[in-house]
Amino acid sequence: MSEVAIQRLINKLHALVGPAGLLTDAQAQAPYLTDWLGKWKGATPVVVRPANTAETAAVVKLCSETHTPIVTQGGNTGMSGGATPDASGAQVVLSTTRMNRVRAIDPINNTLTVDAGVILAHAHDAARSVDRFFPLSLGAQGSCTVGGNVATNAGGIAVLRYGNTRDLVLGLEVVLPDGRIWHGLRGLRKDNTGYDLKGLFIGSEGTLGVITGVVLKLFAQPTAHATAWVGAESLDKLVDLLSLMRTRCGERLTAFEMMTAASLQLVLDQVADTRAPLAQAAPFNALIELSDTDDEAGLRDLLEESLGESMETGLTHDVMLSSSQAQTMALWKLREGISQAQVRAGKAIKHDIALPISSLASFAAQAEQDVLACMPDARIVNFGHLGDGNLHYNVLMPPDADYDALKQRTHELNGVVHQLVTDYGGSISAEHGVGQLRRDELRIYKSPVEMELMLRIKQAMDPNHLMNPGKLL
Amino acid sequence: MSEVAIQRLINKLHALVGPAGLLTDAQAQAPYLTDWLGKWKGATPVVVRPANTAETAAVVKLCSETHTPIVTQGGNTGMSGGATPDASGAQVVLSTTRMNRVRAIDPINNTLTVDAGVILAHAHDAARSVDRFFPLSLGAQGSCTVGGNVATNAGGIAVLRYGNTRDLVLGLEVVLPDGRIWHGLRGLRKDNTGYDLKGLFIGSEGTLGVITGVVLKLFAQPTAHATAWVGAESLDKLVDLLSLMRTRCGERLTAFEMMTAASLQLVLDQVADTRAPLAQAAPFNALIELSDTDDEAGLRDLLEESLGESMETGLTHDVMLSSSQAQTMALWKLREGISQAQVRAGKAIKHDIALPISSLASFAAQAEQDVLACMPDARIVNFGHLGDGNLHYNVLMPPDADYDALKQRTHELNGVVHQLVTDYGGSISAEHGVGQLRRDELRIYKSPVEMELMLRIKQAMDPNHLMNPGKLL
Numbered sequence: 018m019s020e021v022a023i024q025r026l027i028n029k030l031h032a033l034v035g036p037a038g039l040l041t042d043a044q045a046q047a048p049y050l051t052d053w054l055g056k057w058k059g060a061t062p063v064v065v066r067p068a069n070t071a072e073t074a075a076v077v078k079l080c081s082e083t084h085t086p087i088v089t090q091g092g093n094t095g096m097s098g099g100a101t102p103d104a105s106g107a108q109v110v111l112s113t114t115r116m117n118r119v120r121a122i123d124p125i126n127n128t129l130t131v132d133a134g135v136i137l138a139h140a141h142d143a144a145r146s147v148d149r150f151f152p153l154s155l156g157a158q159g160s161c162t163v164g165g166n167v168a169t170n171a172g173g174i175a176v177l178r179y180g181n182t183r184d185l186v187l188g189l190e191v192v193l194p195d196g197r198i199w200h201g202l203r204g205l206r207k208d209n210t211g212y213d214l215k216g217l218f219i220g221s222e223g224t225l226g227v228i229t230g231v232v233l234k235l236f237a238q239p240t241a242h243a244t245a246w247v248g249a250e251s252l253d254k255l256v257d258l259l260s261l262m263r264t265r266c267g268e269r270l271t272a273f274e275m276m277t278a279a280s281l282q283l284v285l286d287q288v289a290d291t292r293a294p295l296a297q298a299a300p301f302n303a304l305i306e307l308s309d310t311d312d313e314a315g316l317r318d319l320l321e322e323s324l325g326e327s328m329e330t331g332l333t334h335d336v337m338l339s340s341s342q343a344q345t346m347a348l349w350k351l352r353e354g355i356s357q358a359q360v361r362a363g364k365a366i367k368h369d370i371a372l373p374i375s376s377l378a379s380f381a382a383q384a385e386q387d388v389l390a391c392m393p394d395a396r397i398v399n400f401g402h403l404g405d406g407n408l409h410y411n412v413l414m415p416p417d418a419d420y421d422a423l424k425q426r427t428h429e430l431n432g433v434v435h436q437l438v439t440d441y442g443g444s445i446s447a448e449h450g451v452g453q454l455r456r457d458e459l460r461i462y463k464s465p466v467e468m469e470l471m472l473r474i475k476q477a478m479d480p481n482h483l484m485n486p487g488k489l490l
Numbered sequence: 491m492s493e494v495a496i497q498r499l500i501n502k503l504h505a506l507v508g509p510a511g512l513l514t515d516a517q518a519q520a521p522y523l524t525d526w527l528g529k530w531k532g533a534t535p536v537v538v539r540p541a542n543t544a545e546t547a548a549v550v551k552l553c554s555e556t557h558t559p560i561v562t563q564g565g566n567t568g569m570s571g572g573a574t575p576d577a578s579g580a581q582v583v584l585s586t587t588r589m590n591r592v593r594a595i596d597p598i599n600n601t602l603t604v605d606a607g608v609i610l611a612h613a614h615d616a617a618r619s620v621d622r623f624f625p626l627s628l629g630a631q632g633s634c635t636v637g638g639n640v641a642t643n644a645g646g647i648a649v650l651r652y653g654n655t656r657d658l659v660l661g662l663e664v665v666l667p668d669g670r671i672w673h674g675l676r677g678l679r680k681d682n683t684g685y686d687l688k689g690l691f692i693g694s695e696g697t698l699g700v701i702t703g704v705v706l707k708l709f710a711q712p713t714a715h716a717t718a719w720v721g722a723e724s725l726d727k728l729v730d731l732l733s734l735m736r737t738r739c740g741e742r743l744t745a746f747e748m749m750t751a752a753s754l755q756l757v758l759d760q761v762a763d764t765r766a767p768l769a770q771a772a773p774f775n776a777l778i779e780l781s782d783t784d785d786e787a788g789l790r791d792l793l794e795e796s797l798g799e800s801m802e803t804g805l806t807h808d809v810m811l812s813s814s815q816a817q818t819m820a821l822w823k824l825r826e827g828i829s830q831a832q833v834r835a836g837k838a839i840k841h842d843i844a845l846p847i848s849s850l851a852s853f854a855a856q857a858e859q860d861v862l863a864c865m866p867d868a869r870i871v872n873f874g875h876l877g878d879g880n881l882h883y884n885v886l887m888p889p890d891a892d893y894d895a896l897k898q899r900t901h902e903l904n905g906v907v908h909q910l911v912t913d914y915g916g917s918i919s920a921e922h923g924v925g926q927l928r929r930d931e932l933r934i935y936k937s938p939v940e941m942e943l944m945l946r947i948k949q950a951m952d953p954n955h956l957m958n959p960g961k962l963l
Binding site: 123124125126127128148169170172176177180181183184193197198199200201203204205206207208209210211212213214216217219220221225236237238239256257260263264265266267268309310311315319371372373374375376402404405406407442443444445446447448449450451455459462463464466467470471473474475476477478489490 | 596597598599600601621642643645649650653654656657666670671672673674676677678679680681682683684685686687689690692693694698709710711712729730733736737738739740741782783784788792844845846847848849875877878879880915916917918919920921922923924928932935936937939940943944946947948949950951962963
């Protein structure tokens with residue numbers, strides 16, 4: 018883009034969004050040009066921050082007319098580089114963060130309507146203010162936006178009971194690639210009047226349009242919680258325990274998080290104020306949570322009975338029931354400390370994979386063999402949302418590994434792990450999306466038919482390929 | 491289509507599916523050429539009944555090459571004429587009913603994989619055989635197929651807790667309009683690797699491809715049920731009761747079905763062996779069901795307490811708790827008897843609508859005024875799935891009305907009801923789909939932007955417009 022063309026674009030954008038809606042200064046732009054991990058870096062002629070849907074529509078229309086590519090960005094907390102512009106300097110960054118109004122709360126219809134730029138934690142607060150519950154929960158909830166959650170179909174720790182973001186959205190408002198607005202902000206539980214447009218935009222990572230408004234589903238506020246930590250001899254036994262807990266506790270089962278002994282030890286080694294929850298280390302651990310709208314004593318009894326049964330039948334060899342809020346927080350700290358512990362422990366090659374739950378144990382056994390054959394001095398840090406079949410299957414490089422070695426081995430190890438995932442009918446990106454990170458791999462592991470269908474849809478919806486080019490497809 | 495062309499097509503199809511896969515005899519074809527209500531009638535050169543996915547793919551490929559339109563049909567229980575060919579005699583009917591294998595049951599992964607032609611009730615049986623539960627439940631379950639349920643995104647009586655068919659499908663196998671197969675039979679809870687192709691086929695009514703296989707989600711088998719009938723003075727109060735029940739009972743609330751006094755009276759008048767559940771008739775009634783994996787006594791206590799609270803706060807003025815399986819069945823007979831009662835009572839103009847739950851009462855009050863202004867001697871039969879905001883809002887014509895009058899008034903009355911639905915942000919087809927019934931109305935009540943997006947997707951996926959032409963779009 019020539020200097021003259023850039024200045025002309027900025028002048029036109031200025032007329033649409035005013036000075037508060039533009040960032041042209043390099044220092045002000047900087048946070049928008051890299052992801053929070055600092056893994057990707059890009060450039061932009063201008064960061065545009067429209068104040069509302071009408072301004073967004075005007076900006077997108079101008080970009081369409083001037084053939085300017087758009088990278089939409091919410092809280093910029095993504096894991097796959099989906100919101101970072103490329104290095105060309107030709108892609109405008111459209112930040113939704115000024116659009117942060119709660120538009121409507123309807124506790125009778127159990128819906129919450131928000132601007133796309135509302136922070137997830139603020140959506141939680143809004144629901145709580147009318148004694149309702151919005152269940153989407155993830156580490157970045159203090160800074161990620163609802164629009165970003167929708168665009169990436171965010172997962173997190175409540176999927177087992179409440180589903181992914183896809184399952185929590187009733188309606189969308191979207192600015193289309195030509196600047197027109199699709200008004201799909203419906204708050205309906207049933208609507209069979211044509212193709213699922215909403216579902217197409219969810220998880221499309223900004224490649225089909227700019228999401229500006231969302232209708233979210235609300236739920237009854239759980240009033241009772243019960244938490245336990247269990248140790249088991251094998252992943253097989255933990256999977257059987259998951260089945261037992263589902264059969265006994267039904268929808269009360271809210272979390273079933275798995276950590277291998279090595280994952281737990283990493284946290285104990287690296288994170289301050291942590292201690293082992295069981296007297297004797299177990300090869301596999303699970304953090305289990307029940308929640309309910311009923312009284313807590315009954316829920317604790319149910320958890321105790323179910324886990325008692327698991328001890329008797331040999332599914333678990335040790336169980337620790339949390340008896341206080343402080344103890345529960347300490348258990349969650351072990352689970353949530355893994356990310357930090359990994360960063361401290363060195364360089365890791367990470368995989369966010371999903372498998373049929375019935376294949377998890379056999380996959381993990383085979384993957385360990387294959388990974389160690391490829392890199393004998395690696396440490397495998399395997400943990401994740403067992404109830405969703407979602408493993409964060411990470412491989413810690415030897416302490417002396419440098420960045421060149423990491424880069425070189427990443428490609429090789431991704432091939433080993435992702436081919437095995439595909440052989441087991443799994444997904445190479447369970448909840449982190451594709452972005453730039455997995456874009457090239459998608460072509461390897463998706464069938465040509467599926468790739469073609471996705472490209473045809475992209476062509477139909479964004480014929481000029483101006484929405485987040487270089488991502489996903 | 492000329493006689494020669496038809497004979498050539500039949501010969502080629504014969505080579506693909508053999509004699510058992512073809513129906514050319516007029517008498518054998520007859521049941522496939524009209525819907526079960528006898529509302530639509532069509533013609534076909536041949537009914538093809540492939541035995542498996544490979545045969546289906548070969549048939550679709552041949553139809554693509556010969557520019558032959560295809561109408562896919564499952565159990566032929568649809569409400570909107572979506573599976574009936576037109577009168578041209580050019581459209582081949584592709585029946586999935588010979589594809590009726592249960593392919594796999596995985597109680598650990600909680601998935602059931604079936605051919606599209608498996609009868610819904612057989613899917614229930616398969617789930618039950620491994621102590622699991624498949625919740626989709628509707629009147630036609632003894633004859634409708636899972637493929638048809640998916641193609642129409644079927645709703646029914648368990649949506650409040652378990653969602654629509656869309657929420658119950660993890661994977662699909664689809665023969666595309668050119669005869670290639672999309673192998674999307676995944677059994678994963680999380681998969682963020684691109685556009686939601688599965689969601690696009692669900693509810694697309696056979697206009698984008700032929701669904702041949704489905705992976706369904708299974709759930710824990712509920713072991714306890716508790717049922718009650720309540721009477722309330724207004725729809726507003728019933729809506730508030732729904733909120734109360736959700737807050738108190740959470741996910742246990744499985745059904746919340748509404749019947750007006752007129753709807754109940756119609757059943758009592760027309761259906762044998764029915765009697766009023768409450769001593770005094772109430773303007774509005776609800777059939778409420780809780781279910782759980784826990785013990786039944788606790789569940790009954792919870793229902794009793796919650797409804798006791800509703801009596802104290804004046805939300806209900808009478809409550810009847812079912813104390814036996816026979817009593818529960820008698821209550822459900824009242825709800826399920828409405829269809830039959832309406833048929834006996836005369837001609838009706840029917841609407842299957844959804845509204846935000848918070849708007850139901852105000853909509854119903856306004857609709858009654860508008861409908862009676864248009865047709866003063868009509869009887870309004872309003873009932874439905876209150877928990878989903880889904881009303882079956884039917885208008886019984888005067889007993890002396892003839893078919894010409896019915897036809898003439900239908901158009902007018904649809905306009906009155908559906909315009910009001912649209913004004914309230916509702917849907918003109920909550921669970922019955924579009925088919926032929928609502929196709930022309932879709933253009934009136936959907937925005938041009940939304941219609942255009944749907945047409946672009948149709949064009950991208952089925953460029954020759956051979957899949958179920960004349961339906962939905």
